[in-house]
Amino acid sequence: MQEYKDGILLFELTDKEVWSKAVEDTLGMKNYYETNKDDYMWRERVDATIYSCKDEKIAKKASKLVGKGKLTAEKLEKCNEKDPLAITTESKKYERGKNELLSQIEWKQGVFNLSSENDRAKFVHIKEVIPPMVKPLDENLGQVTSDYQNYLEEKWIERLKIKYPIKVYKDKLKKLYN
Secondary structure, three states, rough: HHHHHHHHHHHHHHHHHHHHHHHOOOHHHHHHHHHHHHHHHEEEEEEEEOOOOOOOOHHHHHHHHHOOOOOHHHHHHHOOOOOOEEEEEEEEEEEOOOOOOOHOOOOEEEEEEEHHHEEEEEEEEEEEEEEOOOOOOHHOOOHHHHHHHHHHHHHHHHHHHHHOOOOOHHHHHHHHHH
C-alpha cells in the first residue's frame, strides 16, 4: 500500500511541477522555444507535386502539359473521366531525405521523371526549393512541449538536489556489503 501511495504522490507532484506546468505556462514555453530555436529547424525542402500515372503514355503527355503550365484541374479531371486512377497527384512540401523517390533527382525547379513504382509511371513537378529554416512554434508544438517538460523536470530535480543533498554514510554502506 505504501508503494502505491508513494507512486500516486510522485505522479501528482510530477504533474504539478512538470506536465501541467508546461501546458499552462505558455509564456515560459515560448521563451524556451525562442532560446532553443536552432533545435527546431526544417532541412532543405521542396514544394512539389508527385504525379502517378497509369502508364508511360499518359505520364509523357501529362509531363509535357505540366512543363508548359497547362495541366489544369479541369484537364486532370478530363484525363480521369474514364479511369479515376489514370493520374493521381500528391502535393506538399517534402523535406530532404524523407521521400525515397525525390532522393533520386537533383533538387531544382522543373519537371523530372521518377522511377516507376507499383506498375505506375511517376514524375514530379518541383515548384520551389525552400532553404533550411526554423520551424514555427505552432507547427512544432508537440515536440517543443515535450522538450519543455524535460527541461522543467531537470530544473525541478536540480532544485530538489540543492534542497535535499544526498549524504552517503560510508560506514553504514560497508555494513550492507558485509
